[in-house]
Amino acid sequence: MAIRLKQKSVLPGFGLSLGFTVLYLSLIVLIPLSATFLKASSLTWPRFWHIVTAPRAIASYELSFGASAIAAALNLFFGLIVAWVLVRYKFPGKRLFDSMVDLPFALPTAVAGIALTAIYSSNGWIGQYLQPLGIKAAYSRLGVIIALTFTGLPFVVRTVQPVLEDLDKEMEEAAASLGAGRWQTITRVILPAIMPAALTGVTMAFARAVGEYGSVVFISGNMPMKTEITPLLIITKLEQYDYAGATAIAVVMLVVSFTMLLTINLMQAWSGRRMRSSEGSELALSEA
Amino acid sequence: MSKKLSLVLAILLLLSAGLAQAGTVTLLNVSYDPTRELYQDYNSAFAKYWKAKTGNDVQVQQSHGGSSKQARAVIDGLGADVVTLALAYDIDAIAQNAKLLPANWQSRLPNNSSPYTSTIIFLVRKGNPKGIKDWDDLAKPGVSVITPNPKTSGGARWNYLGAWGFALKKSGGDESKAKDFISRLYKNVPVLDSGARGATTTFVERGIGDVLIAWENEVLLGAKDLGKDKFEIVVPSMSILCEPTVSVVDKVVDKKGTRAVAEEYLKYLYSPEGQEIAAKRYYRPRSEAIAKKYASQFPNVKLFTLAEIVGDWQKTQKIHFADGGVFDQVYQPNQ
Numbered sequence: 001m002a003i004r005l006k007q008k009s010v011l012p013g014f015g016l017s018l019g020f021t022v023l024y025l026s027l028i029v030l031i032p033l034s035a036t037f038l039k040a041s042s043l044t045w046p047r048f049w050h051i052v053t054a055p056r057a058i059a060s061y062e063l064s065f066g067a068s069a070i071a072a073a074l075n076l077f078f079g080l081i082v083a084w085v086l087v088r089y090k091f092p093g094k095r096l097f098d099s100m101v102d103l104p105f106a107l108p109t110a111v112a113g114i115a116l117t118a119i120y121s122s123n124g125w126i127g128q129y130l131q132p133l134g135i136k137a138a139y140s141r142l143g144v145i146i147a148l149t150f151t152g153l154p155f156v157v158r159t160v161q162p163v164l165e166d167l168d169k170e171m172e173e174a175a176a177s178l179g180a181g182r183w184q185t186i187t188r189v190i191l192p193a194i195m196p197a198a199l200t201g202v203t204m205a206f207a208r209a210v211g212e213y214g215s216v217v218f219i220s221g222n223m224p225m226k227t228e229i230t231p232l233l234i235i236t237k238l239e240q241y242d243y244a245g246a247t248a249i250a251v252v253m254l255v256v257s258f259t260m261l262l263t264i265n266l267m268q269a270w271s272g273r274r275m276r277s278s279e280g281s282e283l284a285l286s287e288a
Numbered sequence: 289m290s291k292k293l294s295l296v297l298a299i300l301l302l303l304s305a306g307l308a309q310a311g312t313v314t315l316l317n318v319s320y321d322p323t324r325e326l327y328q329d330y331n332s333a334f335a336k337y338w339k340a341k342t343g344n345d346v347q348v349q350q351s352h353g354g355s356s357k358q359a360r361a362v363i364d365g366l367g368a369d370v371v372t373l374a375l376a377y378d379i380d381a382i383a384q385n386a387k388l389l390p391a392n393w394q395s396r397l398p399n400n401s402s403p404y405t406s407t408i409i410f411l412v413r414k415g416n417p418k419g420i421k422d423w424d425d426l427a428k429p430g431v432s433v434i435t436p437n438p439k440t441s442g443g444a445r446w447n448y449l450g451a452w453g454f455a456l457k458k459s460g461g462d463e464s465k466a467k468d469f470i471s472r473l474y475k476n477v478p479v480l481d482s483g484a485r486g487a488t489t490t491f492v493e494r495g496i497g498d499v500l501i502a503w504e505n506e507v508l509l510g511a512k513d514l515g516k517d518k519f520e521i522v523v524p525s526m527s528i529l530c531e532p533t534v535s536v537v538d539k540v541v542d543k544k545g546t547r548a549v550a551e552e553y554l555k556y557l558y559s560p561e562g563q564e565i566a567a568k569r570y571y572r573p574r575s576e577a578i579a580k581k582y583a584s585q586f587p588n589v590k591l592f593t594l595a596e597i598v599g600d601w602q603k604t605q606k607i608h609f610a611d612g613g614v615f616d617q618v619y620q621p622n623q
Binding site for chain 1: 385496
């Protein structure tokens with residue numbers, strides 16, 4: 001096995017860098033997370049099950065994962081458009097817009113939460129126009145989605161942007177000259193090229209949204225069964241010094257999140273392979 | 289630029305190290321949110337007193353936040369010499385979970401280790417359009433009540449217990465009636481903020497709700513800032529005597545060698561000077577002489593204690609706020 005590894009890697013320093021990777025991941029990710037599992041394991045199985053399947057916990061999972069998925073989907077759609085505009089067009093203030101995309105990263109989430117609440121509450125700038133339409137933005141599930149969309153905005157834009165920049169315009173021209181319509185060019189040429197990057201962006205936006213706490217607690221209203229997100233439920237348990245109960249819910253979140261991330265990663269690898277193989281066959285065709 | 293900055297930092301560090309060597313004792317007082325102004329005044333008064341008494345300098349650092357969050361920080365290793373928290377339950381938690389102080393800590397100082405008290409009153413919008421006068425008005429249909437989540441906020445637990453005590457006293461001790469009252473009241477709450485400051489923001493800045501349930505000291509202190517022309521204070525017929533508690537954290541002071549000064553720091557709270565500072569910051573003093581002097585600033589309200597309506601904090605927590613307790617039952621589906 002060791003010999004094979006030596007033969008395989010051409011670059012030196014494999015052992016050292018792998019060792020560093022393992023150490024780094026252990027210190028920062030694995031050890032803290034396994035502490036969570038350890039703490040949760042102080043509960044008996046029926047007790048654990050009782051805590052994680054309480055109606056209030058179930059309602060919070062639905063909200064947390066549901067709102068995160070909607071927010072990630074919104075960010076996919078609008079993120080692609082933003083990335084497209086930023087890469088393909090020249091307009092005054094482009095740099096400014098470009099750097100604005102990163103703001104949700106830099107801003108403390110609590111600040112974002114307070115600002116969004118101020119704007120979307122019934123006496124806020126936008127909220128006052130939504131109110132007569134019967135739309136309650138702040139202190140509702142919609143508010144949760146707004147906050148999560150805000151915090152996840154940069155991911156799709158930033159992952160898709162460099163891929164779009166690398167994409168040759170000639171490809172589109174070639175597609176047009178070979179008789180593809182505009183829609184065909186988009187769906188058959190551009191989208192397949194940027195899909196893996198977009199998928200990565202959506203995954204990150206989703207993962208970020210599931211764990212988001214700071215901005216949501218201000219805008220959601222925090223009503224049990226209605227607008228209570230899972231991270232808040234964990235904090236609520238901690239405030240009552242119920243460490244084991246808090247970690248039990250945390251374990252559920254971890255397992256679900258990890259399963260979802262793994263699935264998406266596998267999907268990505270699969271679509272990447274499919275793309276490469278189709279490229280290969282095209283190449284073979286052109287050679288023939 | 290960054291070089292300059294690091295130079296400045298290095299100099300500051302050296303300076304502070306020099307100061308620390310000059311015989312100054314530093315204490316860390318871990319407290320809850322609305323005591324900020326109180327302890328600002330008190331710390332400088334105590335430093336003067338300690339200097340006159342022993343000739344030594346003492347510098348007290350403050351940390352503020354939600355009461356149980358602060359307790360958790362101490363449990364997790366924040367080196368607090370003294371804790372001054374919103375309720376005894378939070379200091380109990382430090383004693384139980386981290387064993388940093390003995391279980392009987394509350395008997396070590398007069399008045400159950402609670403040097404000053406407060407109560408719970410209401411803030412309504414100008415002109416009191418919903419005509420709110422007492423607790424039972426809060427449970428009426430169409431009234432929107434702002435109070436934080438008692439599971440995450442110490443102040444909110446006092447709010448809840450004020451309502452519970454009122455219902456219990458009014459019905460002659462009928463617990464099922466009190467439960468029904470609590471359930472109707474909390475169905476009128478549109479937003480459960482996680483802390484008292486958040487609830488105040490929701491009520492004042494966002495314009496949500498007809499009435500805010502809040503600490504008396506917060507309302508009286510903030511009356512000027514909040515705008516007298518927009519809000520009115522409503523004092524219910526009766527309310528709960530809130531007893532914020534203080535304690536030395538034994539394991540920390542013994543390790544740091546600060547026990548003498550830390551104990552004196554808390555004892556001085558009971559002195560006429562300490563009581564007067566508390567009264568000036570709208571906490572009700574324990575000393576009768578000082579209470580008489582400041583009587584005009586505190587509204588007249590009949591006060592009941594937690595012991596009268598439930599018992600001690602352990603029991604209160606178990607019955608009302610633990611998972612599945614009375615508060616949770618309000619939100620259980622199919623009810």
